[in-house]
Structures are given as structure tokens and as C-alpha cells.
Amino acid sequence: MxxxxxxxxxxxxxxxxxxxxxxxxxxxxxxxxxxxxxxxxxxxxxxxxxKNKKELGLEVISLKVQKRVIKSMVTPLSNTGNPLQILEHVFLDRLKSFNVYEKKHGCPMNNLINEVGDHEIAYQLALKNIIETWKMALIDLLDRGKKENTINKNISSAATAIYLISAFEGIRGIRKLYTDDTILDDYINGLSLYIKQFKI
Amino acid sequence: MxxxxxxxxxxxxxxxxxxxxxxxxxxxxxxxxxxxxxxxxxxxxxxxxxKNKKELGLEVISLKVQKRVIKSMVTPLSNTGNPLQILEHVFLDRLKSFNVYEKKHGCPMNNLINEVGDHEIAYQLALKNIIETWKMALIDLLDRGKKENTINKNISSAATAIYLISAFEGIRGIRKLYTDDTILDDYINGLSLYIKQFKI
DNA sequence: TATAAAAAATACCATACAGTATGTTTTATT
DNA sequence: AATAAAACATACTGTATGGTATTTTTTATA
Missing domain, CATH: 1.10.10.60 (Homeodomain-like)
Known part of the structure; x- marks a missing residue:
């Protein structure tokens, strides 16, 4: 070879x-x-x-963790169609796609954020970069909805994006504590209601 | 002595x-x-x-982590007054009360959830117990609002409670990645908008 | 004040860790 | 085939780890 x-x-x-x-x-x-x-x-x-473990950690973040988030949560936001429907699809489909293993061990990105997010500045920046990319993509989608008059112009796109991301990452951690999906069902209902409020 | x-x-x-x-x-x-x-x-x-480190860990969770959450996020929910105002107050006041240290290192409970929530069943149960207590208190408050006709009866109290908790814990982790509060401001705006939707 | 038990200190053990030094094998080039 | 470099293996070092065994100090009680 x-x-x-x-x-x-x-x-x-x-x-x-x-x-x-x-x-x-x-x-x-x-x-x-x-x-x-x-x-x-x-x-x-x-x-x-x-060179050392840190170098590996950074490669894992940029080559695995980031790719994972972008593939499942960022790229699909650029699809054509009603922004609100896309939003609901992306978040709900992702949650429903998780197998037992992924529910048990949570979100790789969120795990890293909480474990090393306040330690090494290099990890911090690499992880922040993923969140920022995700946030921007959500803002773009929400802004498109406003322009097309399917989303209420009075809501802040940035605030909504961050609230969506926070809740999603939060539930990925909390779900670890449970052995069934009832807590996920609560979250899913909460998310559906939340998204509906953006409608004009 | x-x-x-x-x-x-x-x-x-x-x-x-x-x-x-x-x-x-x-x-x-x-x-x-x-x-x-x-x-x-x-x-x-x-x-x-x-006996060992695990025994200490469990005592730290029940005597420090749990007390902290109950004192700041659960007990204040029982205050008299408009449930929606109480909700907004408790979540926003808590966030605004954090100093640099607490913003940097995140939520002790959320850190533990993400670090050991999928490992030791004993930690899992101790942490789940805190979440359940918090969830119940939120449900009680939301139900009171519904009874008093200040909160929309069509929303699910359990779903709303979990969505509120998830977003709060999520942002505590994400904030670690940043060196200023702009991301917190986004979250606060998102939360305010979210709570307003419960109004009748 | 003698004695027993609790509280704390010291010294230790086996294992695991990140990283290094040096050796052997594989691949590419002439 | 000779040579050099890359890829990988082996053996090691110093330090940190959870936990134990044993001794010393402090406190309570008779």
C-alpha cells in the first residue's frame, strides 16, 4: 500500500x-x-x-464531532420548503433517529462542552465554532421565513436559534439519566409547541 | 471539641x-x-x-448539588403571585446572579449529568431525583396558572417544564465556550419570548 | 489519671497514565 | 539489491491514582 x-x-x-x-x-x-x-x-x-493527546482531541472535534453536527443539524436547514416545517423536521427527526446507544451516551459535542469547555482554550474555540455555525444556519432559516411571511417578524432570530440549540443540547444530557423515552416525549411536545409560536 | x-x-x-x-x-x-x-x-x-470516592460523590450530589438547585430554582416557585411572573423571575434572576466563576464553570449538576450520567447508576439516580423534583415544582406552578386562568390550558405542563429545564441546562454548558455574555443575552430574550406564549 | 475509642497522619502498594527512547519492519527511491 | 525514510513495536520513565495498613494524636469516659 x-x-x-x-x-x-x-x-x-x-x-x-x-x-x-x-x-x-x-x-x-x-x-x-x-x-x-x-x-x-x-x-x-x-x-x-x-504529537500528543490534545492534538488528537482537536482532530476528533473537527473531523468527527463537527461533521456529525453539520451533517444532521446544519445542512438539512438549507433545504427548500417551509422554514417552520424544516425546523420541526430537523429537530424531531434527529431525536427520533437516535438508537439506545446514542440516547444513553448523549451528544458527543455536548459531552465535550461540559467536560472540557472550561479547561483548554483550544477545545473551547473548536467547540464554539460548531455552535456558531449551527446558530448562523438557524438564523438564516428563520430570516428566510420572515422574508417569506411565514415567520413572525417580531421574534429575534438569534434568540430563537440559541433557545432551540440550548434546549436540544440540554435534553441530550438529561436523557442520560433515564432508561426510557418519556422525558424525550415531554421535550418533543415542548419543542412542537415552541415552534408553533413562530407562525404568523 | x-x-x-x-x-x-x-x-x-x-x-x-x-x-x-x-x-x-x-x-x-x-x-x-x-x-x-x-x-x-x-x-x-x-x-x-x-468508604471510597463514590460515597463522597453521592454525598456531594445530595448535600451540595441538590440543595443548590432546590434553593435557587425550586423553592422560589412556591411563592405567591402571578405564576408567569414567578417563572420569568426565577429563571432570569438566577442567570443574572451568576458571577464570572459560575459562568465559566457552568452548572455543577449539568456538569455531573454529562460527565457521569451514563456511568454509575447510583449517580444517575441521585441526579435524576433532582431533575424530577424540579420538574414537579414547575408543573405545580404551571397547573396553578391554568387553574387561575393566567396560563393557557392547551399547553402541556410537563412538556413546558422539561423544555424550560433543558434550555436552562443547555445554555449553562454553551456559555462555557464564550468569554462574554452575548450568548446569555440571546438565551434571555429567547426565554422571555417563550414564557410570554403561555399567556392567555 | 488510666483506658478505650475516635480522629488523623504516615507510609506504602499495585495499577494506570502521558510521554520518550530505541529498536524492528515495511515501503519508496535509486 | 542498496539505502533511506516512514510506519510501527517494545520497553521504559516518572508521576498520579484509589485504596490499604499501620501508627500517632486527640477526645471521651471510668
Missing amino acids: QQDLKSELTKQLIIDKAFKLFHENGFKTTSIDKIMKETALSKGAFYHHY | QQDLKSELTKQLIIDKAFKLFHENGFKTTSIDKIMKETALSKGAFYHHY
Whole structure:
């Protein structure tokens, strides 16, 4: 195999396993040893490709966590159609798409925000970047609705975007505490009611 | 000093320092050594009073984390007055009461939920208990508003309670990523608009 | 004041950790 | 085939960890 391709595959393997373990067990308590045991490669291989754990953490955020959020929560906002329907679809469909594993372990981004969001400035910036991207996309969609007269012009797009994001991330954490979906049903009802209020 | 009083004071000291360090640096990465260094006592003292770190964790949750939430977010909901005004007051006053330290390190409960909410069942139950207490108190207040004809009877009290809690906890995490309060202002505007919708 | 128990200190252990030094194997180039 | 560099493996270091064993100090009671 070509060297640069092999290198790329190895790095991708490490990132994938690291993301999985960060998601399941948290960032701080996931050691390099545990990650490399998952890859079936050695510690030497890790330090050949990465300077340290921090560098890996930042790659996991930008290559896995960010992509995940953008794919499921940002990109679909650009679809054509009624903005309010898109909003409801994106948030509700996402929640309903989660399997037991994802409900149990919560949102990878939110987990990182709460675990390392007040520690390393580098993590802070990388995570903030995701939130800002998400916020902007929501604002664009809400503004489009206002322009097309399907959304009440008196509501603040920025405030609504942040309230939507906050509630979504909040419930992803709270759901961890439960073993069934009743709390998610409450959230879903709350969200539906909330979105309906934007209508003209 | 009386023995049982001394014992009680020592335990309280350990709990206070542990809560502080959990809040600042997280649960998992706060070691017994670090806690006991803060208390200026020895490791022997710790293991005289506590069986292990888990037992301390549970005491911190029930004696510090829970008390904190109940005092600031639950008890004030029982005040007399217009339920909607009480709602707005409690949530907004709480947010506005936070100092730089509390904004930086987020909500101790939410931090724990996201860090250990999917690990130890004992932590899970202790934390869920707080959320349930909070949820019930909000439902009671909303139901009172409905009975007194100040709150729209068509909204679900449980759904509204969970949506309020989720957004509040969500923003406490997200705020960690920022160095100023603009994101909090967005949230506050979003919350005000949200609460206004409950009006008849 | 003697004695027992509680409170706290000291010293220790096995394990896990991030990271390093050095070796071996694989791949690319001449 | 020779050589160099990249990819990976092995063995190690120093430090931190949760927890234990044992000793010293403080407090309560007779």
C-alpha cells in the first residue's frame, strides 16, 4: 500500500476509535493506551502520527464531532420548503433517529462542552465554532421565513436559534439519566409547541 | 471539641472542597489527594470518614448539588403571585446572579449529568431525583396558572417544564465556550419570548 | 489519671497514565 | 539489491491514582 494512504488510514482508525471511546467514557478518562488497544496498534504508532493527546482531541472535534453536527443539524436547514416545517423536521427527526446507544451516551459535542469547555482554550474555540455555525444556519432559516411571511417578524432570530440549540443540547444530557423515552416525549411536545409560536 | 461535632465539621469541610474542585475541574479528574490537599488534612482522614470516592460523590450530589438547585430554582416557585411572573423571575434572576466563576464553570449538576450520567447508576439516580423534583415544582406552578386562568390550558405542563429545564441546562454548558455574555443575552430574550406564549 | 475509642497522619502498594527512547519492519527511491 | 525514510513495536520513565495498613494524636469516659 502507498505510504501516505496507509498513514491516512491509520490516523482515521485512531480518530474513529478515539471518538467512540470519548463518546462512551468521556475524554479525560479515555487514555491513549485504551484507544490504541481498540485499534490493535501500538503506542508507538500513536506517537508517530500525533504529537500528543490534545492534538488528537482537536482532530476528533473537527473531523468527527463537527461533521456529525453539520451533517444532521446544519445542512438539512438549507433545504427548500417551509422554514417552520424544516425546523420541526430537523429537530424531531434527529431525536427520533437516535438508537439506545446514542440516547444513553448523549451528544458527543455536548459531552465535550461540559467536560472540557472550561479547561483548554483550544477545545473551547473548536467547540464554539460548531455552535456558531449551527446558530448562523438557524438564523438564516428563520430570516428566510420572515422574508417569506411565514415567520413572525417580531421574534429575534438569534434568540430563537440559541433557545432551540440550548434546549436540544440540554435534553441530550438529561436523557442520560433515564432508561426510557418519556422525558424525550415531554421535550418533543415542548419543542412542537415552541415552534408553533413562530407562525404568523 | 465534641467528637461527633468535630467529625461532622471535617466531613463538611471535605464535602465543600470536593464540590468546589468537582465544579472547577470535573469529577473524574479530581483526585482524593487534591481534595485533601485543599482541606489541609491527610488521606487517612478521608478514608476514616468515607468508604471510597463514590460515597463522597453521592454525598456531594445530595448535600451540595441538590440543595443548590432546590434553593435557587425550586423553592422560589412556591411563592405567591402571578405564576408567569414567578417563572420569568426565577429563571432570569438566577442567570443574572451568576458571577464570572459560575459562568465559566457552568452548572455543577449539568456538569455531573454529562460527565457521569451514563456511568454509575447510583449517580444517575441521585441526579435524576433532582431533575424530577424540579420538574414537579414547575408543573405545580404551571397547573396553578391554568387553574387561575393566567396560563393557557392547551399547553402541556410537563412538556413546558422539561423544555424550560433543558434550555436552562443547555445554555449553562454553551456559555462555557464564550468569554462574554452575548450568548446569555440571546438565551434571555429567547426565554422571555417563550414564557410570554403561555399567556392567555 | 488510666483506658478505650475516635480522629488523623504516615507510609506504602499495585495499577494506570502521558510521554520518550530505541529498536524492528515495511515501503519508496535509486 | 542498496539505502533511506516512514510506519510501527517494545520497553521504559516518572508521576498520579484509589485504596490499604499501620501508627500517632486527640477526645471521651471510668
